[in-house]
Amino acid sequence: MPTDPIPTGEAVPHGVIALDPGACPACLVCVRECPVWCITITSHDEPDASGDDRRPRTKTLLDTFEIDFGLCMYCGICVDTCPFDALSWQPLTNYPADLAQGLKHGIGELDGWRQR
């Protein structure tokens, strides 16, 4: 992870949004609430062991999760509305890109930005 030239500490509210993919069942709440439509998710359903023949159950598993930080307005609505606390603000501010596409970040980066 690149380091900031100025120490930012914890007081930077608009740094970056991180994702805990293990906590996210792809419920799409954040995607639907985002005012600028900058989150995209793909997922698939799998049979869930808690079901049986009479009552089969499925669970939704997250495949991809992408935030386009070129478009994001850093409003925090996704962080606030996530019912599973899977999203969090992180202090990183140093992630400029030389291509507009370079501001789209997937699970790898979003997870890596999490403070553990």
Added chain:
Amino acid sequence: MTRLSDVVLQSVSGELGPDAAVVVAAEDWLAALSSVKRAGAIFFDFLTGVDSGTEFIQLVAHVATPEGTERLTLVTQLTSSVVDSATGIYPGANWHERETAEMFGVVFAGHPRLDPLLLGVDFVGHPLRKDFALAARATRPWPGLASDAEAAPLRSGGRRRVPPAGVPATWEVPNAD
């Protein structure tokens, strides 16, 4: 009720609307404005349009006495897209009417120069009308559909055309081919 609303209601027929606004008929618009100006409301604050979904636009004007002791909101529901310009009464209405013309498509007859104020001359449409489709919303697929199965009818233009949040059903839905 302010003295100004009395003045209007004595000179033209109208009624007191919400928030003490005086609602007058479109043909009495100028008569109402000149009556309040004669009564001392020489400060022209603003004029704009409201698209409340009816066929024609509503006009709203706000005037006041220079000391600000009395103020009045005048409202009229237009019955066509043309209305007489108020610039003969309040020269300050000039830019407000230009903006209302470009944003809502209202034609102010007798306006000295009804050019666009904020939009470019090549801009097509009246963006503050409810039926103005925002191209970005109409062309970008909404990311909030749960699965491809849910998205398929949207894309194929089938019967279940689910418009994304904030997109009126009457707008063109993307990828409908």
Added chain:
Amino acid sequence: MAADSLRTWRFRTTGVVLEVHDLPLACCAVETTSAFASRPDLFEEVTVPIANAIRVLLVSGTVTDRLLPAVMEAARGLGPDVKVVSFGSCANTGGPYWDSYSVTKGIDQFLPVARYVPGCAPPPEALVSALLDLVGQSS
């Protein structure tokens, strides 16, 4: 708009000098101004062109279709080698105004952009990062 009417800053780090022309258009400009003011070790305001400096046009804020010609003119005035830094979501893609009838949906449709700085608004330190990055790229 003449490019020399923009406020201009010398950004100096080891071995490299940038001539940063500030084009502040909306709320993002609060953050760029704060970057200039908070890092006097890096930024110094200048009024005459700096010889052999890399010229940077810093577009911070909302570009509307009506304003776009002025932004283009500013870029042209700085010559063909100018590096454009797009600062903030508005300049990057339209950002909060992505569906607006009047806002340009990303200046990169009209100008080659060397660095995109994410944020709404990006904090001052993000500008410093982006300029340091740019130096790494062009030195």
